[in-house]
Amino acid sequence: MDIRPLAELRAAEDLSLAFSPYGLGGRMRPEEAAEFQQRQIADCDLATGVAAGTRDSFERLRTVFAYGVLCYDVYTMVGDQALLIYEQALRDRFMEWCAGTVIFRGPQTPDVSYTVASYDDVKKRADRMMRRRAQLVVGTHGIEFNGTLHGLRQWARTAGLLRGRRSRAVEEALAKLRNHVAHPSGHHVDTPVGAARTVRDLAELINQLWGQATPDGRLYPAPLRREIAVLSWNSSGRTRMEPAGALSAPDSLKDQDDEYQHLVVRAIPFIPGSRWNDEHWAEFDSHYETTQFPTEYLWGPGTRAEARTWLEHERPEGDSADFTDRVFLVQDHEHLLPPMRPAVAAGLPDNQRVGIWHAIRADFPADAFVHVRDSGDRSAGHARHPGDCPACSAEVLGSGSHDDALRAAAAALGPILAVQLPPARLPTSTFWPERPQADPRSD
Ligand SMILES: [Zn+2]
Incomplete structure (x- = not known):
């Protein structure tokens, strides 16, 4: 390789100066660029309880990010490293969660607990248990767990450490990127914008794992x-x-x-x-x-x-x-009606309980509606049975009669108290034109 003099190593790289607060195309002075880029990730601090190993890796990442102004390749390396820290954070959190003991449940055998001193121990034990078709006990659930990123993600969701439906889709995408980084199959280059977003997403994920939602967050927003x-x-x-x-x-x-x-x-x-x-x-x-x-x-x-x-x-x-992980009931009678809160559905008179009802967990009503609407088309790949939908960010809880859907909602939320609200709406609608026109309670 060519040996470059110190002055050249210290000089800002042209491409890094092209990213400005006004987008691509301008050109900032090196001093401005250095400050601007550091500000992009300056406020994503970690919660106090975060494990030391995860914290050290994250802080190193933030430090290195600043050098992207001198060497553009740093942004790609930061993005890649962030994805590896994603897995490290899950492992560190797992070790805190299990507090030295993992419990597995075989198909025909009683629960057995094992002592683990490191995540390597967990991984070895999980491999052995997978071969015996034993499941990791997480609260009242048993999950398949092989100790890889996939298993860790499932564990974190089952243990209730991660939340939100749209964030789950982002976790899925991060896992795919992480596998790409660990087993690269081609060349990719990250921009400062992409790298900064990955670092911010990582900070949100780590903080959520340690129980702290992010005010104004993109993935795990505070209420x-x-x-x-x-x-x-x-x-x-x-x-x-x-x-x-x-x-x-x-x-x-x-x-x-x-x-x-x-x-x-x-x-x-x-x-x-x-x-x-x-x-x-x-x-x-x-x-x-x-x-x-x-x-x-x-x-x-x-x-x-x-x-x-x-x-x-x-x-x-x-x-x-908190708007994440809401449960909606969607009624299909003559046409698909807008999502309803379970408490409102529980308060409906008998003659309005007709048709097929779907209980869906989603962050937004439109997510629940679109899932139900598009699940009629089998080629779209939406889940038709209870579980996470592979095609969108909805979770199917159940469907059938009004009673069936309400039971599925209650299984997720606990007992549902019926409410009866007077009909009140703004008269014109752009997004939800399909609603019963007459006062639904006038009959
Ligand atoms: Zn779906």
Whole structure:
């Protein structure tokens, strides 16, 4: 190889300077590029309890990332190394979880526990147990476990350490990339953008494994803050969303347009530029999950003055809501209806329990709906029996009659308390036009 002088090693690489806050194509000064790239991963710190080995590897990765400005190949190496740390984190967490003892259950034999001092011990034991068709005991479950990345992922999900349905699909993709890195079959080059995202995803995954969700995270987000909001609409199809506080302003009733109808809900507030704005807020319907994030019906419909009186009397407060791993019931009767919360389905009168019902776990109602809709087409490869869907980020819990689906939901959630909400919805819908038009409770 050519021996390069120190000055050249210290010089920024042209390609690294091309990535700027405004995308590809500009050109930053080396000092700016060095700072900009480090900022991309500066805030992804690990939780305090994370195992020392995983922490050391992650910190080394963050340190090396900064050198990408001098040597573009570093980004590819960082991305690859991140995927290997993914497996290391699972192994370290497994060792903490098992606390030195793993329990296996044979097909015909009682549970046997084994002492393990290192992950190598776990791996050797798991290999032997697989040959005897014995399963690793995880809480009340037994899982096939061979100690590889696949087995570790299954273990982490069964032990309840990882959550979310869309994040599961990302874990799957990371596992495929990790296998590619461990057994490379071709050349690939990562960009600073790709490498930074892999490092951020890795930080989220490690923190979640050690029980800490990420505020504003992409994979394992912390619960979102919900505030009290007022939704309103008029007969010409105009819709508004305002914070409840807007109604207590001194002149809030002055220009009151009596034509507007109002609802009070608990919802994710609209913040310009936020990753979590609910693009479907104007689809709100008290009977169906037609907004992207959980939106809770509180009062209405009524006039602005009535809404203000109710708010002043009741003084409802915001809360926080986890939107991942929700359970939805989807009713198929004449056409496919929007997803419903199990509690609302449990409160339906008998004549509205008709048709086939599907109980689906998903992060978003649209994910549950699309899974059910597309599972009619066998060539699309969606799961038709209980379990994780290989074609999308839904999990099938069960289907059949209204009772069957509700039982499947209760098996996942625990006892379901029926609620009966007054019908309340904004009149026009772009995303969910297929809803019963008449008041469903008027008969
Ligand atoms: Zn599916």
